[in-house]
Amino acid sequence: MRKMNMYNVKRFGKSALLHASIYVLAFITIVPFIWMILTSFKDMGDIFAYPPKWLPEKIQWNNYVRAFEAAPFGRYYLNSLFVASVVTLGQLITCSMAAYAFARLKFWGRDVLFYIFLGTMMIPYQVTMIPSFMVLYWLGWIDSYQAMIVPGLASAFGTFLLRQFFMTIPRELEEAAYIDGCSKFRVLWQIILPLSKPALATLAIFTFMGTFNDFIWALIVVNSEHLRTVQLGLAVFRDRYITDWDLLMAGSVMATMPILMVFFFAQKYFIKGITLSGIKG
Amino acid sequence: MPGSSQKQYHAKQNRRNFITGLLFLSPTLVIFSMFILFPVFFSFYLSFHKWNMFSSSHAFVGLANYQRLLTDPEFWMVLKQTVMYTLGTVPLNMIIALFLAIALNKQIKGKRFLRTAFFTPVIISPVAAALIWRWIYDPNFGLLNYATGIFGIPPVNWLNDSRAAMIALILMGVWKTLGVNMILFSAGLQGIPDTYYEAAEIDGAGRWSKFWNITVPMLTPTTFFIMIMSMISSFQVFDIVYVLTSGGPMGSTKVMVFYIYEYAFKFFEMGYASAVAYLFFAMLAVLTLLQVKYMRSRSGYEAL
Numbered sequence: 001m002r003k004m005n006m007y008n009v010k011r012f013g014k015s016a017l018l019h020a021s022i023y024v025l026a027f028i029t030i031v032p033f034i035w036m037i038l039t040s041f042k043d044m045g046d047i048f049a050y051p052p053k054w055l056p057e058k059i060q061w062n063n064y065v066r067a068f069e070a071a072p073f074g075r076y077y078l079n080s081l082f083v084a085s086v087v088t089l090g091q092l093i094t095c096s097m098a099a100y101a102f103a104r105l106k107f108w109g110r111d112v113l114f115y116i117f118l119g120t121m122m123i124p125y126q127v128t129m130i131p132s133f134m135v136l137y138w139l140g141w142i143d144s145y146q147a148m149i150v151p152g153l154a155s156a157f158g159t160f161l162l163r164q165f166f167m168t169i170p171r172e173l174e175e176a177a178y179i180d181g182c183s184k185f186r187v188l189w190q191i192i193l194p195l196s197k198p199a200l201a202t203l204a205i206f207t208f209m210g211t212f213n214d215f216i217w218a219l220i221v222v223n224s225e226h227l228r229t230v231q232l233g234l235a236v237f238r239d240r241y242i243t244d245w246d247l248l249m250a251g252s253v254m255a256t257m258p259i260l261m262v263f264f265f266a267q268k269y270f271i272k273g274i275t276l277s278g279i280k281g
Numbered sequence: 282m283p284g285s286s287q288k289q290y291h292a293k294q295n296r297r298n299f300i301t302g303l304l305f306l307s308p309t310l311v312i313f314s315m316f317i318l319f320p321v322f323f324s325f326y327l328s329f330h331k332w333n334m335f336s337s338s339h340a341f342v343g344l345a346n347y348q349r350l351l352t353d354p355e356f357w358m359v360l361k362q363t364v365m366y367t368l369g370t371v372p373l374n375m376i377i378a379l380f381l382a383i384a385l386n387k388q389i390k391g392k393r394f395l396r397t398a399f400f401t402p403v404i405i406s407p408v409a410a411a412l413i414w415r416w417i418y419d420p421n422f423g424l425l426n427y428a429t430g431i432f433g434i435p436p437v438n439w440l441n442d443s444r445a446a447m448i449a450l451i452l453m454g455v456w457k458t459l460g461v462n463m464i465l466f467s468a469g470l471q472g473i474p475d476t477y478y479e480a481a482e483i484d485g486a487g488r489w490s491k492f493w494n495i496t497v498p499m500l501t502p503t504t505f506f507i508m509i510m511s512m513i514s515s516f517q518v519f520d521i522v523y524v525l526t527s528g529g530p531m532g533s534t535k536v537m538v539f540y541i542y543e544y545a546f547k548f549f550e551m552g553y554a555s556a557v558a559y560l561f562f563a564m565l566a567v568l569t570l571l572q573v574k575y576m577r578s579r580s581g582y583e584a585l
Contacts, residue, residue: 098305
């Protein structure tokens with residue numbers, strides 16, 4: 001009897017230790033977010049209080065108004081949403097077409113092309129970055145929406161992801177459609193795509209997040225204020241308001257909120273995408 | 282002649298299939314040729330030229346760009362710092378991620394919340410994340426110095442001290458990418474059949490014995506994949522460096538991509554920057570190959 005109790009106590013102790021350590025780690029991980037949100041509502045007195053004050057004396061909604069006055073965040077937002085939406089939509093189209101060709105059509109050179117596609121995923125973007133910039137320069141597209149959008153309109157990762165999914169769809173459905181005289185395009189559009197919603201959702205979310213969060217490409221190809229994305233705008237904002245933490249944190253909240261919202265509602269697609277690709281966000 | 286018409290029919294069919302295939306691939310092929318295939322070859326070509334973006338002069342210089350970078354002390358400093366960042370983030374990240382994955386695989390309360398908490402830094406923009414950390418690292422009013430102060434550790438000027446800045450960058454890097462590796466380790470753990478553990482328990486294996494003799498070897502392919510992917514991505518770090526430290530103080534956090542960025546898009550020395558990019562590419566490729574070879578020879582796993 002006593003031995004049993006000892007065993008239980010030890011087990012409980014171990015479990016408690018595990019819970020404690022993992023919750024401490026989780027706390028450390030999310031503190032920066034909490035701190036960002038709290039800071040964005042503080043006045044300067046609260047911000048520069050030492051020891052730090054967790055809660056603001058009075059909630060300063062005004063910080064957000066001032067951030068909007070200090071930089072055209074509305075415009076930045078529209079730019080980011082526009083670029084990310086067009087790239088996402090474009091990739092859904094180009095990737096599903098290419099994936100269909102690789103998964104279902106039989107033609108000369110298909111497999112070689114597919115391996116070249118896979119190979120391009122290994123190329124680091126630093127290698128292609130400079131000539132891509134030059135291509136855009138020759139096209140006269142530097143400092144334009146096209147410069148941010150067009151290079152993102154195709155994706156090896158997206159093609160691969162959709163191809164793997166298409167391969168799992170039974171062919172019988174399509175064969176019946178072909179007998180009825182359907183074109184290949186209609187089969188893709190009316191049979192394959194409706195069955196591929198989870199894969200399409202994963203791709204859409206990943207592409208949207210990647211484009212919305214992109215910084216380096218926008219930094220390289222865009223100059224004008226009216227074309228800046230949220231990320232680029234925020235980086236410029238940092239240079240101008242170096243220690244105005246109220247404004248900087250309000251800006252950061254704005255730059256993270258859309259993706260956080262998508263994340264909380266569609267978490268499983270994020271996890272799926274990560275497991276499939278192993279890429280960093 | 283039925284045979285020849287059948288042949289003709291097949292030839293026609295093949296041609297039609299080829300055209301249909303290309304049609305479906307064409308949007309992707311056009312974009313890829315412009316922004317991946319052409320660039321891969323052209324940057325190689327560029328790396329043997331002195332090419333200033335905006336003057337029309339470009340001359341073949343042979344290996345001069347490569348010679349220049351090998352004799353540039355800044356290049357070696359940047360390489361060293363990139364390696365330091367990688368060695369600082371990857372092992373730490375993987376150890377914590379493995380711990381989290383194992384813990385989350387157990388009977389634990391609030392799994393969903395915990396998973397969300399650890400994953401959130403992954404999805405937010407690096408720019409905003411780096412701004413938050415700039416505020417946390419603030420020497421006078423920052424949260425970190427306050428927290429370490431509670432334990433009696435003297436305040437550190439995190440971002441303005443050339444030794445501390447790299448540590449600050451590493452800590453933030455680990456925080457930002459921990460969730461990815463946690464998810465990948467979780468997926469790997471779920472792939473280990475329960476029967477292995479059950480059999481080991483019957484044989485009287487303890488917790489550690491099970492960990493070392495089942496979990497670790499079974500997880501080898503996952504671990505290996507994570508290691509390669511993490512090394513590649515930490516070699517390519519840029520956004521957080523740009524916003525957190527801008528490569529400073531005194532160049533102490535300048536990493537490879539930052540160096541390429543500066544030469545290409547601040548000084549517009551496209552030839553030199555391409556040479557650096559290509560050397561960088563070669564290093565990544567060699568690193569990956571060596572790891573693949575090492576793992577194959579050691580474990581016999583077909584990890585990749």
